[in-house]
Amino acid sequence: MMQISFSRLAEYGAARIGMEPGNFIGVCLGVFSGLTLMANGAIGKDLGQEIDPFVIAFFRSVLVAGLLIPWFARNGFERITPSNHRLQFLNGVVFTAAFAGWFWALPRVQLDLIAAIGFTSQLFAILGAILFFGEKSRVWRWGALCVGLIGALVIIQPGYAEMTPGIIVVIGTAILFSTNRLIIKVVATRDNPETVVIWQSVWASILTLPLAVYFWSTPNFAQICWLVGLAILTILSHYSMAWALRVADIVAVEPTTFMRLIWASLLGFIFFGEVPQLPTILGGLIVLGSIIYIARRERRDGRDARLVREAAETEAG
Numbered sequence: 001m002m003q004i005s006f007s008r009l010a011e012y013g014a015a016r017i018g019m020e021p022g023n024f025i026g027v028c029l030g031v032f033s034g035l036t037l038m039a040n041g042a043i044g045k046d047l048g049q050e051i052d053p054f055v056i057a058f059f060r061s062v063l064v065a066g067l068l069i070p071w072f073a074r075n076g077f078e079r080i081t082p083s084n085h086r087l088q089f090l091n092g093v094v095f096t097a098a099f100a101g102w103f104w105a106l107p108r109v110q111l112d113l114i115a116a117i118g119f120t121s122q123l124f125a126i127l128g129a130i131l132f133f134g135e136k137s138r139v140w141r142w143g144a145l146c147v148g149l150i151g152a153l154v155i156i157q158p159g160y161a162e163m164t165p166g167i168i169v170v171i172g173t174a175i176l177f178s179t180n181r182l183i184i185k186v187v188a189t190r191d192n193p194e195t196v197v198i199w200q201s202v203w204a205s206i207l208t209l210p211l212a213v214y215f216w217s218t219p220n221f222a223q224i225c226w227l228v229g230l231a232i233l234t235i236l237s238h239y240s241m242a243w244a245l246r247v248a249d250i251v252a253v254e255p256t257t258f259m260r261l262i263w264a265s266l267l268g269f270i271f272f273g274e275v276p277q278l279p280t281i282l283g284g285l286i287v288l289g290s291i292i293y294i295a296r297r298e299r300r301d302g303r304d305a306r307l308v309r310e311a312a313e314t315e316a317g
Helices: 002-017 021-047 053-072 085-105 111-118 120-132 139-156 165-187 193-214 221-247 250-272 278-316
Strands: none
Touching (some): 021 085, 053 085, 085 165, 085 193, 111 120, 111 165, 111 278, 120 139, 250 278
């Protein structure tokens, strides 16, 4: 009954704004994913003023692994057994450095600025795919990357705004998260997504343990509740976006990533009194515009290539 009601609600909403039901659901999930991600950041920012960020990163990893392993392994551990432990370890190291750096930067940098700089990780991933995976280096792709770089410079304002350690770390995490995407692209050809998520959390738990012990402070009951909420929001953000990309076109879902900047600005202002800066908003729009353009061109080129193949197969048949 609930599934039928949800489907009808989706169809009604899609008809009201002139979208396909699948894309409507994907957009809603994409917006929700951005909200949960930035809520994750807001909690991490607040906790980071009371608990060392490495302790937060450790607890977050342990809790995510503890929540997901029993669920994924309910029908046996074969599903989450990696085919290549070395690749999973490498991915774990990169991912741990990225998200531990992200938690370290949260108390030191405005939430909206972190969200805006985070957009650039997709540009770095596209650049890495061209340089290391041999993906076609078209003129329009390089042009879009250059536009995205200009947007990043508008956000960071080198030479005008102070390059604090927090901002430098956020830029580094954007590069690391893009590297994480590239490694996952390789790992995903051998292992399913559940395996990747589990082993990222397992290795992050192991790798952050020494730092957590060094900077240890035992969380109180309220802080433990927030840490559990942090883990749950992480899972919700990941799977709502994965579900969105499954049911909707990527060109419909991709623009919803800009909502992260909106959510970050609202949460930063409401809970931390952070006033969004014009360069952050403007630069974020430029970066997002280049990402959307790349997504649309990739989709169009892929569709054209598929039509050409189908026509050739028809003629050959």
